[in-house]
Amino acid sequence: xxxxxxxxxxxxxxxVERADYLARILEVTLRLTALPxxxxxxxxxxxxxxxxxxxxxxxxxxxxxAGEDSVKEFxxxxxxxxxxxxxxxxxxxxxxxxxxxxxxxxxxxxxxxxWLDLKRFNNAPGSREEFMHFLRWVQETSLRFDGSAxxxxxxxxxxxxxRLGLNMERADNTARxxxxxxxxxxxxxxxxxxxxxxxQWAAILRSVSALTSYHWVYRESLKPWLIADxxxxxxxxxxxxxxCYENLVRYCDALAEAYGRQGTSQRxxxxxxxxxxxxRMEEIFQSGLHEFISExxxxxxxxxxxxxxxxxx
Amino acid sequence: MADCFDEMxxxxxxxxxxxxxxxxxxxxxxxxxxxxxxxxAELLFRRIGITFAVYGEAESTERLIPFDxxxxxxxSAEWSLLQRGLTQRVKAINMYLKDIYGRREILKAxxxxxxxxxxxxxxxxxxxxxxxxxxxxxHIAGIDIVRVDHKTFYVLEDNARTPSGVSxxxxxxxxxxxxxxxxxSRYRVAPVENYPDELLATLKSVAPExxxxxxxxxxxxxxxxxxxxxEHSFLADKLGIELVEGRDLxxxxxxxxxxxxxxxxxxxxxxxxxxxxxLDPLAFRPDSTLGxxxxxxxxxxxxxxLANAVGTGIADDKAIYxxxxxxxxxxxxxxxxxxxxxxxxxxEPEHLTYVLEHLAELVVKEVHGSGGYGMLIxxxxxxxxxxxxxxxxxxxxxxxxxxxxxxxxxCPTWVERGVAPRHIDLRPFVLTGRDxxxxxxxxxxxxxxQRGSLVVNSSQGGGTKDTWVLDT
Numbered sequence: 048x049x050x051x052x053x054x055x056x057x058x059x060x061x062x063v064e065r066a067d068y069l070a071r072i073l074e075v076t077l078r079l080t081a082l083p084x085x086x087x088x089x090x091x092x093x094x095x096x097x098x099x100x101x102x103x104x105x106x107x108x109x110x111x112x113a114g115e116d117s118v119k120e121f122x123x124x125x126x127x128x129x130x131x132x133x134x135x136x137x138x139x140x141x142x143x144x145x146x147x148x149x150x151x152x153x154x155x156x157x158x159x160x161x162w163l164d165l166k167r168f169n170n171a172p173g174s175r176e177e178f179m180h181f182l183r184w185v186q187e188t189s190l191r192f193d194g195s196a197x198x199x200x201x202x203x204x205x206x207x208x209x210r211l212g213l214n215m216e217r218a219d220n221t222a223r224x225x226x227x228x229x230x231x232x233x234x235x236x237x238x239x240x241x242x243x244x245x246x247q248w249a250a251i252l253r254s255v256s257a258l259t260s261y262h263w264v265y266r267e268s269l270k271p272w273l274i275a276d277x278x279x280x281x282x283x284x285x286x287x288x289x290x291c292y293e294n295l296v297r298y299c300d301a302l303a304e305a306y307g308r309q310g311t312s313q314r315x316x317x318x319x320x321x322x323x324x325x326x327r328m329e330e331i332f333q334s335g336l337h338e339f340i341s342e343x344x345x346x347x348x349x350x351x352x353x354x355x356x357x358x359x360x
Numbered sequence: 361m362a363d364c365f366d367e368m369x370x371x372x373x374x375x376x377x378x379x380x381x382x383x384x385x386x387x388x389x390x391x392x393x394x395x396x397x398x399x400x401a402e403l404l405f406r407r408i409g410i411t412f413a414v415y416g417e418a419e420s421t422e423r424l425i426p427f428d429x430x431x432x433x434x435x436s437a438e439w440s441l442l443q444r445g446l447t448q449r450v451k452a453i454n455m456y457l458k459d460i461y462g463r464r465e466i467l468k469a470x471x472x473x474x475x476x477x478x479x480x481x482x483x484x485x486x487x488x489x490x491x492x493x494x495x496x497x498x499h500i501a502g503i504d505i506v507r508v509d510h511k512t513f514y515v516l517e518d519n520a521r522t523p524s525g526v527s528x529x530x531x532x533x534x535x536x537x538x539x540x541x542x543x544x545s546r547y548r549v550a551p552v553e554n555y556p557d558e559l560l561a562t563l564k565s566v567a568p569e570x571x572x573x574x575x576x577x578x579x580x581x582x583x584x585x586x587x588x589x590x591e592h593s594f595l596a597d598k599l600g601i602e603l604v605e606g607r608d609l610x611x612x613x614x615x616x617x618x619x620x621x622x623x624x625x626x627x628x629x630x631x632x633x634x635x636x637x638x639l640d641p642l643a644f645r646p647d648s649t650l651g652x653x654x655x656x657x658x659x660x661x662x663x664x665x666l667a668n669a670v671g672t673g674i675a676d677d678k679a680i681y682x683x684x685x686x687x688x689x690x691x692x693x694x695x696x697x698x699x700x701x702x703x704x705x706x707x708e709p710e711h712l713t714y715v716l717e718h719l720a721e722l723v724v725k726e727v728h729g730s731g732g733y734g735m736l737i738x739x740x741x742x743x744x745x746x747x748x749x750x751x752x753x754x755x756x757x758x759x760x761x762x763x764x765x766x767x768x769x770x771c772p773t774w775v776e777r778g779v780a781p782r783h784i785d786l787r788p789f790v791l792t793g794r795d796x797x798x799x800x801x802x803x804x805x806x807x808x809x810q811r812g813s814l815v816v817n818s819s820q821g822g823g824t825k826d827t828w829v830l831d832t
Contacts, residue, residue, distance in 0.1 A: 050619045051608050145584050148597040163406070204621060306622050358621045 048149070053208040054359040055146040059158070060196075060212030062139035066132045067189035068220040068254075069122050070182040072099050075254045077179070080115065082246060093118040099227045099254070102130055119172040123181065132185055133170060136161055149205045153195035161188040204305055207298040208358070214298070215351055218291035221278055222344050224254055229336045232271040248274055255286040275336065276328045288343060292320040295350070302358070311353040319346050365509045366781050367432060367771040378435045378830055381546040382772075386430070391777055394429065397539045398774060401427050404535055426823035427532060429539065432771045432784060432805040433547075439801055439829040442505065442513060442788065445698030447797045448688060450501050450790045453520060453675045455691040457497035460674055461487040471686050476707075480680075481728070482673030484636060486643060490660060492669050493566045494794045499667040500559070500631075501790040502526070502804075505698070507769040514701045514766070516785065518684065520676040521668060522633045525804040525824075526789050527591035530555060530598070532826040533802070548831035550801035556598035558791055558798045563599075563629050565793035566665050571628035578602045578618060580609070580632040582650045592633050606634070611654030616664045629665045630655075636670050678727040678761055679705070701766060707758035715762040716753065719746055722762040723814075724753065737814060739765050768814055771825065773807055783808045785816050786827065801829035 076096040094113040097106045100122055109127060110117045125131045140162040143150055150158075164184070172178045193213070200206045225232070231247050248269045252258040257277060264283060265273050282289045299316045303309045331339045365371055368379040375383045405424050434442070459465050460477060461484075467474050477483055502523025504516040533552055537544060560577065567575035581592035583605045596603035608618050609627065617624035632639065638648040643656035658664050674680065682703040688696040704711040704722075715722060719738055726734040736749045753760050770781035788803030805825040806816035816822040 048621050049602055049604060049608050050621055051605065052602075053621045141584065144589075144593075147593040148603060208621075302621075308622075360619075 048204050048208075050359055052146045052149050053204065054355075055142040056149055056205055056208045057212035057215075057354075057359060059139050059142040059146070059150070060209045061216040062135040062142065063158070063189050063192050064213050064216040065130060065220070066135035066139070066185050068216075069100055069130070069132050069135070070185035070189075071254050071256065072096050073119065073122055074179070074182045075250045076118070077175070078253070079246060079250050095227060096122065099224055100130070101223050102128060105129070116172070119178060123172060123178075124168075124170045133165060136165055136185075136188070151195065151199035153199045154192060157188065157192045157195055161192075204302060207301045207305075210294060210298045211354060214291045214294040215347070215354070217286055218288055218295070218347050219344070221255060221286050221288055221291070222340055222347060224251060225275070225278060225336075225340045226344065229340060232275045233332070233336065244271070245269060251278075255284075257284055257286065260284055272328055272332070275331070279331065279339075280323060280326065280328060282324075289320075289323045292316065292323055296320045299354075310357045312350065312357045315346075315350045315353050319343075319350065364767045364781070364783075365507065365769045367507075367769055367784070370510060378433045382431070382433065382543070385543050385546060386772070386779060394774060395777060398429055401429060401535055401539060404538070405531070425528065425818045426809060426821075427535070428773050428782075428807055428809075428823050428825045429536070430772050430774055430779065431536065431543075431826040431828045432786075433828045433830065436830050436832060439550075441697065443799055443801075445513070445515075445696070446503055446788060446790050446799055448692065448694065448697050449503065449515065449518065449684070450498060450792055450797060452684075452688040452691050453501065453518060454495065454497050454792060456687050457669070457672060457675055458495050459691070461490060461671060466687070466690055469690065471690055472680070472683050476679050477674060480674060480677060482636075482671070482677050484671030484674075486656065486660070487669070487671040491662065493568060493662075493665050496566055496792050496794070497669040498672050498675065499562055499566060499669075499792055501792070502787045503790060505786045505788065505803075506701070506766060507786075508766055509769075513698055515684070515698050516701060517678075518676040518681065519787075520672040522635065523787070523789070524588040524591055524633070525787055525806075526555060527594040528824045529789070529800075529802055529804045529827065531594075532804075532824060536826045547828065550829045550831050552800045552802040555789070555800045556595065558800060559595070559631075560599045560601070562791040562793035562798060563631055563665075563667055565795075566667065567628045568662050568665055570663060572626075575628035576626060577629040577631060578604045578609075578627050580604055580606070580630050580634055582606075582634050582638065586633075588633065595631075601631075606648075606650045606652050609652040609655070611652060611658050614654075614658050614661050614663055616652070616655065616658050627664060629667060631667050636673065639666075639670065678725055679707075679758075682761060701763045704762045706753055706760040706762065711762075712753075712757050715760075716750060719750060721765060723765050724749060724760055724762045727759050727761060737765065765814070768808075771805070771807065773809070773823075773825075775809065775811075780811070782811070783814050783816065784825065802827045 073096065076092050079092045091113060093115055096118055097103050097113050105128055106113065106121055109121065121128050121131065123132045126134065128134065140158050143155060143158045147155060168181050196209060200209065228247070228251055231244055231251070248271060249258060251274060252261050255278060261269070261274065261277055264277060264281065267273060277284050277287060279288050281287050282293055284290055295316045299313045303313050363371065368376060368383065370376055402424065405427060456466065466472055467477065498520045500523060502519040502525060504519065505513050506516050507513050529552055563577045564575050578601055579592055579596045579599070581589060581603055583589065593603050602618060604618055610617050610619065610624065612624070616627045618627050634650050637645045638650040640651045640653060640656040641648045642653045659666055659670065682700065682705055684700055685696045688694065704715050706712045706715055715724070722738045724736040724738070736745070738746070768783040768785065771784045772779045773782040775782070784805050784807045786803050786805050788799060791798040805827040806818070807823045807825055808814055808816045809821060809823045
């Protein structure tokens with residue numbers, strides 16, 4: 048397969064996943080800011096949304112301060128934000144168009160249809176209700192895209208590159224939430240868990256669509272270390288770092304087997320997964336949650352670089 | 361428009377036999393249903409993403425070519441004439457190119473003036489004495505045909521470089537079969553769906569001798585911003601070959617490779633949809649980012665086949681066009697089956713005088729223009745425009761040719777809730793391989809959707825129709 052085709056497939060998946068993630072962040076933020084101040088404290092949730100989306104710097108190049116209007120505009124529609132939802136959908140569609148032949152017609156239909164539908168929203172947040180409708184639409188698009196990939200793509204290298212992109216993006220997103228919110232998840236004795244944090248914790252879980260899963264897995268009320276466990280180490284949770292790495296290893300191995308050659312990507316992915324499966328939450332807290340996350344993000348980026356050098360250039 | 365030949369009604373209004381079934385079907389059909397089918401067709405085209413880009417329109421970088429649901433029908437006798445004429449013409453073109461880049465007999469015989477060839481910017485000295493596999497230069501030709509009466513078809517243009525439009529021929533048929541199964545039950549229409557197979561067989565047949573038994577063929581596209589990108593990806597998909605861009609190819613040790621996830625892979629035949637100028641920055645335009653450095657030297661060394669060959673512009677150039685009947689006679693010693701449109705060459709003084717005197721009746725074209733740009737349609741132009749064009753012609757006569765304003769045939773077309781005649785042309789695609797010429801029965805019919813308009817180019821508001829060749 049052409050390296051450029053593999054690269055495009057990888058990025059189509061990343062962009063759609065990122066659009067989905069941004070939509071969830073915005074939805075959660077809207078929820079939190081709708082609560083009375085007494086429940087969430089006086090932190091600026093919009094600022095936090097920008098940080099979780101990973102675009103604080105570019106945001107502040109355009110706006111002095113984060114508020115509802117500016118953040119909604121910037122994260123959802125701004126042409127100046129390379130990672131706005133609108134740009135993600137456009138970029139996904141551009142990448143898809145460049146590899147029309149490697150995508151199934153069902154997948155093309157979803158992404159091209161989304162790109163055509165995007166105009167309906169006039170590139171402006173509109174009322175809260177309209178905006179919520181938009182966010183739902185983004186999530187549905189990503190579900191349909193993902194679903195048509197699962198249902199229609201041949202299990203060949205094209206599929207594996209596509210899935211590598213999705214899982215790389217997912218791991219990065221989950222890590223970014225942890226990086227912004229880690230202080231809320233520190234163990235009990237260093238932090239008092241009051242109603243204030245309860246809504247923040249629920250928000251974290253919602254942003255990885257895992258609030259219901261949490262209750263099924265732990266059968267407990269929300270506890271910060273269990274939330275951290277769910278997001279980092281629990282392989283049952285599809286957006287946990289552990290689960291993403293299960294998949295990354297699986298697809299890297301599939302490529303290595305098909306091509307008859309192992310490389311840095313395979314070694315790197317396996318190294319990170321081994322680390323995740325041998326760690327326990329207590330150890331992570333002991334050596335510092337924040338340090339762990341920072342290190343993970345840099346490892347994850349290194350894997351991205353390795354995949355790119357090995358296959359995509 | 362009254363004295364135009366209509367494909368369905370001729371000149372006297374009587375329904376021609378090939379159209380009888382269509383006429384009956386149209387009369388049975390409610391306008392609402394047809395309207396609804398048109399909308400369905402548009403939706404289908406948009407969803408599959410059949411679009412083309414219009415240069416210079418920032419607003420809509422992707423637009424649909426309007427599709428007309430009423431087919432254009434050719435009887436098998438008409439088609440057989442076209443087929444023989446096209447085969448003859450393309451054979452002559454290939455022989456002419458071999459001669460021009462070889463012994464130049466036709467120049468020595470004084471049939472074509474030398475300066476028209478050597479001072480022509482589409483002439484490629486790099487191709488002098490260059491051997492191409494099996495002497496095929498134009499593997500894919502899109503010959504534009506217009507009709508003026510029941511028996512006369514003229515060749516309007518020989519597109520011998522990178523002709524496009526074949527994807528519409530294929531998709532139009534698919535969509536018609538989906539929307540109007542009923543209509544197809546009234547006719548036996550020759551299929552066109554084997555075109556991709558014929559194309560692939562043609563391309564493989566001209567692989568270099570150094571290629572493996574099953575040569576690797578790729579389609580080289582300028583990329584997603586090219587107006588015909590949809591067609592490039594469509595064809596690559598149908599042929600089952602990689603769609604590459606310049607940056608996907610590299611030349612090492614005189615051999616062309618593509619960059620794959622498993623390392624470099626050798627390429628034998630390149631169906632290129634990139635113009636000569638942009639193919640190789642080392643040989644042609646140094647600022648080209650669409651090309652592959654070193655491609656031309658690999659080509660010259662016979663390590664890779666380019667389809668079409670480099671330098672075929674010297675066959676379809678408008679300055680050369682008027683010599684085509686002589687070219688056919690010179691190489692094949694046959695009378696041309698398909699005629700040219702009568703053409704005045706402004707480079708010749710007596711022709712120039714005639715053209716300037718009759719400007720208001722003529723169509724004047726720039727020798728190097730394409731896509732309907734830089735063209736004067738005399739009868740449609742006002743005084744100011746005529747005067748401006750006159751000045752341009754006088755300043756540089758050899759840059760222009762002129763033709764009579766043809767009464768292009770019309771075909772019934774669905775326009776704003778009614779059927780009305782609109783002018784059409786036809787572009788069949790002629791494939792030339794190692795030892796055969798293949799033409800699938802059909803082609804792209806373009807239609808000028810504006811009442812009375814003669815401009816069928818998609819870049820200027822033309823549409824397309826499905827083209828049926830009847831089997832009996």
